[in-house]
Amino acid sequence: QKEVEQNSGPLSVPEGAIASLNCTYSDRVSQSFFWYRQYSGKSPELIMSIYSNGDKEDGRFTAQLNKASQYVSLLIRDSQPSDSATYLCAVNYGGSQGNLIFGKGTKLSVKP
């Protein structure tokens, strides 16, 4: 059973702080990893993708991947109240299958 685990939160950080979101996955053959942001009542929005070990930065977002530890994280620098949402970690296990396995999501609240 392929699983993706996230802390459900809520994770509360003050405005301007760094928010750190974590995700672990169960299968070592995983190929690609994604972070989605979902506002209440809306559909998931892709914010980061990462395919190889290390860090990938895009604006205020940094995704970190450690395949040996089966761990992927998302850092949000200078957090803003508009970042308050549920963050979903998704894993693509590759092969002939393109579907994503999602974690249950971490709810982030950024307090002004």
Add this chain to the structure above:
Amino acid sequence: KAGVTQTPRYLIKTRGQQVTLSCSPISGHRSVSWYQQTPGQGLQFLFEYFSETQRNKGNFPGRFSGRQFSNSRSEMNVSTLELGDSALYLCASSFGLQYEQYFGPGTRLTVT
């Protein structure tokens, strides 16, 4: 570039009825995946189509079916609706099986 579109956005049906949901992917995208999202189970994979072929299917009963047309548009059908089918149904499109997936706004189905 236009995003993924889904119709209808909202639907209310009665137990025992059937429903058809439609998804138009981003232009040039050939892969379409369907997901069900509920508060209790989170995002769960239904099925995936690439070039009109179902490549993968999630763990859902046979009442759930889908298809993809030559223009990459996709439909999913749920027959003999049950109360538990009430959910947000999301379609995601991607260029190929291992590429980033972009979600449509979803169809909110309520079964009474």
